[in-house]
Amino acid sequence: MRLRRRRVIFIAGALVIVWMVIVLLTPPPSTSQSNRRSDDNELDNVENLRASYNAQKAGGAVREQEPKYVGKEFADFEDFQPGDGALRNNESMKLTVKIEKLPTYNGSALLDIEKDLVPKNISAVKTNPSAIWDIAASWVKSLEIHPELAPELGDVLNALSTVPIIEADVGYKGTQLKARFALQGGQMVVFKPQRFAREHVIYGKPYAGYDRHNGEIASFHLDRVLGLRRAPLVAGRTVNLRTEVKPVATRLLLDTFLTKDNNTCFYGKCYYCNPEEPACADGDIMEGSVTLWLPKDRSLKKWHHLWSRTYKDGKKARWEVDNTYCRDVMVKYPLDKYPLVLDMIDAAVFDYLIGNADRHQYETFKDDGDQGMLLLLDNAKSFGNPHHDEKSILAPLYQCCRLRQTLWVKLQSLENGVLSKVMRQVLSHDPVSPVLTEKHLTAMDRRLGHIIAMFRKCFKEHGEKNVLQ
Numbered sequence: 001m002r003l004r005r006r007r008v009i010f011i012a013g014a015l016v017i018v019w020m021v022i023v024l025l026t027p028p029p030s031t032s033q034s035n036r037r038s039d040d041n042e043l044d045n046v047e048n049l050r051a052s053y054n055a056q057k058a059g060g061a062v063r064e065q066e067p068k069y070v071g072k073e074f075a076d077f078e079d080f081q082p083g084d085g086a087l088r089n090n091e092s093m094k095l096t097v098k099i100e101k102l103p104t105y106n107g108s109a110l111l112d113i114e115k116d117l118v119p120k121n122i123s124a125v126k127t128n129p130s131a132i133w134d135i136a137a138s139w140v141k142s143l144e145i146h147p148e149l150a151p152e153l154g155d156v157l158n159a160l161s162t163v164p165i166i167e168a169d170v171g172y173k174g175t176q177l178k179a180r181f182a183l184q185g186g187q188m189v190v191f192k193p194q195r196f197a198r199e200h201v202i203y204g205k206p207y208a209g210y211d212r213h214n215g216e217i218a219s220f221h222l223d224r225v226l227g228l229r230r231a232p233l234v235a236g237r238t239v240n241l242r243t244e245v246k247p248v249a250t251r252l253l254l255d256t257f258l259t260k261d262n263n264t265c266f267y268g269k270c271y272y273c274n275p276e277e278p279a280c281a282d283g284d285i286m287e288g289s290v291t292l293w294l295p296k297d298r299s300l301k302k303w304h305h306l307w308s309r310t311y312k313d314g315k316k317a318r319w320e321v322d323n324t325y326c327r328d329v330m331v332k333y334p335l336d337k338y339p340l341v342l343d344m345i346d347a348a349v350f351d352y353l354i355g356n357a358d359r360h361q362y363e364t365f366k367d368d369g370d371q372g373m374l375l376l377l378d379n380a381k382s383f384g385n386p387h388h389d390e391k392s393i394l395a396p397l398y399q400c401c402r403l404r405q406t407l408w409v410k411l412q413s414l415e416n417g418v419l420s421k422v423m424r425q426v427l428s429h430d431p432v433s434p435v436l437t438e439k440h441l442t443a444m445d446r447r448l449g450h451i452i453a454m455f456r457k458c459f460k461e462h463g464e465k466n467v468l469q
Helices: 002-025 046-057 122-127 129-139 153-162 213-225 241-248 325-332 340-354 366-371 391-400 405-413 418-427 438-462
Strands: 165-170 179-183 187-193 234-240 257-260 263-266 285-292 300-304 361-365
Touching: 122 129, 122 153, 129 153, 129 187, 153 234, 153 285, 165 241, 187 213, 213 234, 213 285, 213 340, 213 418, 234 241, 241 263, 325 340, 325 391, 340 391, 340 405, 340 438, 361 366, 391 438, 405 438, 418 438
Parallel strands: none
Antiparallel strands: 165 179, 179 187, 187 285, 234 285, 257 263, 300 361
16 A cells, blocks of 8 residues: 555656656747737738738737837827817727827838838738738728728738739720739739829819829828728839730730830820820839729729719809709708718818819719719829819818718818828838828818818808718
8 A cells, every 4th residue: 555655656756857847948938929010920821811810800819919119209299289179089080190109110100000001921922912812802891992900901002012913904994094904813903104203283174184193092091091991902013014014915005005215105095095195114114003903793883973073164063153052962862861972072072182173973882872982983183283272172061061070080180280291101101102292292281271161161150060970
């Protein structure tokens, strides 16, 4: 009996000793690994990328660590106070600019809204770009093209700028020159070439001039800053027409290539396209914007804009001569039954900031019928003249005097020069930065002031409760 007890004690003691040896020889977890920054945290493969997104979308626990906050406080934003009538300390004010210590990026303070613009999984995008296209397609919903929080956004934009072109063709129907590219992984995109230098000013009618590729890029980022999320994803890109485009181009596109002053040019196929007005590269290198096509299962329906111009000299639309026009519009499309009028006012705010007076039609998702969200597509007739403010764009605002409260709160949070500061920083992430000149950034601040003043006038005339929806 004693012998058996001794054996049990001996075996137990031996097990304890073995366990202690294992513990002592096992290295502790690396502090640098457990606390590494999210922008250095490359996921092992594309499936992990998808899992991270799905878990985050569902509110799960698989989340990348937030970057450590370093550096000094962002003083320019600390001093900002909304103007009179602002809804202070409102949870709906999601400018995503936290007044606290912010992480740094390229030597500058990194705003919250910039975090998703930093690519996190470059190697995964290179090895299997179709995965990142799938993620972008999964974002598209009836009321948004991408979510407010999209950790993979930087990877999608990086893919638009870098993934190889496997086919090039003439652009879809329209009045302006564009090309259609298929990128590796099967993603279709629209390429709009650079036609003007950044400093070029376009005079004349408010819809004059060629499309501005940098306008498409800036408009996407402004849409995101405003919290609308109705514009398709856009990134800048430089392509070598000789080595990247011509070898994979269709005969239809190749037939529009020519050489002018030792520069490779093309004029494509569109209503106004012709050999006398081609888009030309600098040698073989051409800058442009790349717009991500919406998923195939999201068919679009085109509608006539209620505040469309006639585009005929000497003939004005009713809204241009009748300031009571909106009364009839709101009878036909009551605010409590249709989102159309408020969507058009949102779009007017957006278009006035970018200087786009050419939204004569608009698109919605076909399956959503008359409840469909007004999509902010084709924004390239923007940022043409920083010295001119086209007040007619604001007709839906001053005629209807209605606005969503969420957008009103957002607009106030961007007053006093904040809008230009935020736009300057988010645009700095694009590969063709600087996207806008300082004059265009200043113009956005000025135009925002006009919008704020206009709605405060509406408050006085109709009451804030009646104006804000």
